[in-house]
Amino acid sequence: MSQSQELTKARSLLSQVNSQMKQGKFLPGLQALHDGLLIVMRTPLMKQEKEEFERLLDEIVYRIDTNKTFRKQVPIKISYEPGQEKKLYTTVKGLL
Numbered sequence: 001m002s003q004s005q006e007l008t009k010a011r012s013l014l015s016q017v018n019s020q021m022k023q024g025k026f027l028p029g030l031q032a033l034h035d036g037l038l039i040v041m042r043t044p045l046m047k048q049e050k051e052e053f054e055r056l057l058d059e060i061v062y063r064i065d066t067n068k069t070f071r072k073q074v075p076i077k078i079s080y081e082p083g084q085e086k087k088l089y090t091t092v093k094g095l096l
Contacts (some may be wrong), residue, residue, distance in 0.1 A: 003043055010053070012040035017060045026074070030095055033060060037089045054082040057059050061088065 001009075013036035020029030040053050053063060059081040064070060080088045 006043050007038050007049065010036045011056075012037070014053075014056050014060060021064055021070060024069060027096070028069055029064075030092055033064075034089070034092045035096060036042050037085055037092065041085050052064075057082060057085070057088065058082070091093070 013032045016032045017029045017036070019024070021030060037057070040057075045053065057080050061078055064078055076091070076095065078088070078091055
């Protein structure tokens with residue numbers, strides 16, 4: 001698979017997370033985040049792509065952290081700072 005196809009797949013996976021979480025499908029949402037993060041971490045990114053994924057991940061983590069139903073079931077604080085994708089990946093992997 002080409003790098004472009006990989007990044008398209010990562011975008012698709014990450015775009016699923018918010019809707020999965022809203023529907024209460026926490027495990028599929030976390031799995032999509034996990035798989036999307038894995039692609040982002042192993043693919044060399046240009047500056048613009050890196051910034052795009054940082055914004056996307058920041059939004060996803062905010063939505064997960066403010067989902068009251070998820071927070072009741074999973075009392076672990078999920079956080080993300082640009083450049084800390086591996087830390088986020090480790091946290092998500094631990095929840096799966």
